[in-house]
Amino acid sequence: MLILAADTSLPILSVALTDGAMLIAAVALEGRNSRNEKLLPAVDWVLAEQGVDRHAIELFAITRGPGSFTGVRIGLATFQALALALGRTVCSIPTHEALAFHGEDLEFSFVYDDAGRGEFYGSTFAPDVSDPARLLTRAELQSAIAANRSTSVAAFMADRNVAVRTALRAAAIARADRLSIYRDATPIYVRLAEAEVKLAQKKDD
Amino acid sequence: MYILGIETSCDETSVALLRADGEVRCNLISSQIARHQPFGGVVPEIASREHLVHLFPLLEEALRQSGASWNEVETIAVTAGPGLIGALLVGVSAAQGLSYALGIPLVAVNHLEGHLFSPFLSASGAAIPLPPRFLSIVISGGHSSIYDVVTADGRLEIEMLNRTRDDAIGETFDKVAKFVGLPYPGGPQVERLARAGKADRKRFPFPVPQFKESSVDFSFSGLKAGAIRWARQYRVGEDQAALADFCATFQDALFEQLFSRLDTIWQQIRRSAPPRPREIALAGGVAANGVLRERMQAWGRQHDVMVRLPEKRFCTDNAAMIAFAGLQRRREAGDPRLVKAYSRMLVGGPRILGETSAPLVRPS
Numbered sequence: 001m002l003i004l005a006a007d008t009s010l011p012i013l014s015v016a017l018t019d020g021a022m023l024i025a026a027v028a029l030e031g032r033n034s035r036n037e038k039l040l041p042a043v044d045w046v047l048a049e050q051g052v053d054r055h056a057i058e059l060f061a062i063t064r065g066p067g068s069f070t071g072v073r074i075g076l077a078t079f080q081a082l083a084l085a086l087g088r089t090v091c092s093i094p095t096h097e098a099l100a101f102h103g104e105d106l107e108f109s110f111v112y113d114d115a116g117r118g119e120f121y122g123s124t125f126a127p128d129v130s131d132p133a134r135l136l137t138r139a140e141l142q143s144a145i146a147a148n149r150s151t152s153v154a155a156f157m158a159d160r161n162v163a164v165r166t167a168l169r170a171a172a173i174a175r176a177d178r179l180s181i182y183r184d185a186t187p188i189y190v191r192l193a194e195a196e197v198k199l200a201q202k203k204d205d
Numbered sequence: 206m207y208i209l210g211i212e213t214s215c216d217e218t219s220v221a222l223l224r225a226d227g228e229v230r231c232n233l234i235s236s237q238i239a240r241h242q243p244f245g246g247v248v249p250e251i252a253s254r255e256h257l258v259h260l261f262p263l264l265e266e267a268l269r270q271s272g273a274s275w276n277e278v279e280t281i282a283v284t285a286g287p288g289l290i291g292a293l294l295v296g297v298s299a300a301q302g303l304s305y306a307l308g309i310p311l312v313a314v315n316h317l318e319g320h321l322f323s324p325f326l327s328a329s330g331a332a333i334p335l336p337p338r339f340l341s342i343v344i345s346g347g348h349s350s351i352y353d354v355v356t357a358d359g360r361l362e363i364e365m366l367n368r369t370r371d372d373a374i375g376e377t378f379d380k381v382a383k384f385v386g387l388p389y390p391g392g393p394q395v396e397r398l399a400r401a402g403k404a405d406r407k408r409f410p411f412p413v414p415q416f417k418e419s420s421v422d423f424s425f426s427g428l429k430a431g432a433i434r435w436a437r438q439y440r441v442g443e444d445q446a447a448l449a450d451f452c453a454t455f456q457d458a459l460f461e462q463l464f465s466r467l468d469t470i471w472q473q474i475r476r477s478a479p480p481r482p483r484e485i486a487l488a489g490g491v492a493a494n495g496v497l498r499e500r501m502q503a504w505g506r507q508h509d510v511m512v513r514l515p516e517k518r519f520c521t522d523n524a525a526m527i528a529f530a531g532l533q534r535r536r537e538a539g540d541p542r543l544v545k546a547y548s549r550m551l552v553g554g555p556r557i558l559g560e561t562s563a564p565l566v567r568p569s
Binding site for chain 2: 039069076082084086193195
């Protein structure tokens with residue numbers, strides 16, 4: 001099964017092409033800005049380089065955050081559009097879940113990322129169980145790291161390709177016949193929009 | 206065959222399918238007004254989130270309603286700017302994905318050009334042919350400009366004749382309405398109240414700005430400040446009759462400036478090289494104002510000019526006008542990998558402002 005996967009939620013933008021769990025090609029590039037100007041060229045490069053026609057792709061896998069709000073939207077919009085026009089399925093995977101995947105299933109682990117403003121995104125996993133990401137204080141983060149086998153998103157990104165892991169996770173989901181559970185393409189923002197936070201505070205006062 | 210239009214520049218998610226002759230087969234709009242109302246204006250991050258929620262259901266619904274299939278779509282037009290960058294990027298990314306997957310060209314449309322051509326969309330059937338030259342008045346919450354458009358001999362030249370030095374006319378409506386306690390968006394509320402009131406320029410002496418260098422630019426901030434001053438002084442928020450008269454006078458003052466600039470521009474343009482413009486188009490959200498539509502028609506009769514008013518559903522942001530502008534710019538349709546989104550983008554001047562980064566692309 002040919003799978004095209006991408007991650008645009010993190011500062012390094014990545015795209016991968018696999019045949020099931022077998023890696024065919026992958027690319028990673030700086031992706032903090034103008035992700036929409038980089039994603040399609042990267043997709044096209046991966047496909048063209050391997051001589052793979054876009055119609056041959058059977059599954060589109062994309063991360064849905066947490067991460068950059070705009071980045072998550074660009075990835076989801078582009079990949080939903082590709083799948084819609086080609087009549088294929090999208091497998092939308094929480095970014096942390098892709099990183100918690102090893103071998104055949106999720107492993108017992110805690111995945112975390114810097115959320116800025118002194119806060120952190122954290123998700124806890126067990127085989128077959130994917131917890132929604134939550135916002136943590138530094139103290140909460142430290143106790144979660146102490147209690148779990150932990151993966152830092154930044155450290156993972158520094159030497160591995162997130163899109164490759166996303167594709168492998170999607171392959172496992174497809175093999176387990178669980179794609180219908182991963183149709184939900186709702187971004188995982190974790191945080192409300194700033195204006196909503198302020199409005200809620202105003203109401204509380 | 207169809208052109209697909211996508212619009213997500215502000216707080217309206219819209220998808221449209223047009224035939225090559227400009228016939229609107231389908232124009233779906235999902236408005237976020239209710240979502241932004243508690244904040245008294247559009248919140249960019251919320252707008253971006255809402256666009257992603259609504260865009261794909263709208264795309265599928267548009268095809269279903271038109272009975273069209275993807276292989277009947279031959280071009281895609283998307284608003285590339287100006288607008289809220291995060292909001293624009295939802296539509297642009299989706300359009301890029303669709304265009305790449307379908308192997309069809311993508312046109313990056315200037316939102317203002319969408320408005321500018323919108324009065325030529327028909328209620329039903331093919332669009333009205335564009336005249337060789339016309340003036341287009343684009344007035345909305347974000348823009349206030351008069352354009353000189355030449356389409357003769359297959360050209361498409363758009364010159365911006367004036368602009369606002371400060372606030373847009375629709376923005377002035379909204380801000381003053383908000384100050385006197387009317388709900389967002391305030392423009393339609395002011396119009397409704399103004400119909401019950403009587404313009405009284407003695408009681409509410411709104412200024413009409415004049416520039417030293419006889420510029421035809423608009424300026425609405427003085428009017429806004431004046432309106433807020435009179436509203437406070439006469440406590441118009443507390444008295445329905447006073448509020449109605451206030452709204453009538455305020456609206457009258459806004460339109461007086463509009464027509465005073467139009468008069469000057471019209472005199473100048475009549476002395477310019479042919480072809481002579483014989484039509485005037487009025488576009489943008491403020492073009493939905495009934496009083497203005499009546500006054501515009503009267504102005505046209507007076508000056509022996511054909512006035513083109515957009516259908517009310519094409520006044521506010523919509524994808525039909527984006528697809529229609531895309532048809533005018535069909536020659537510029539191209540590679541979806543090269544399309545960018547721009548928060549700022551000019552019509553008629555240098556086409557694009559604020560370019561920041563070069564895309565990573567191999568020449569194809």
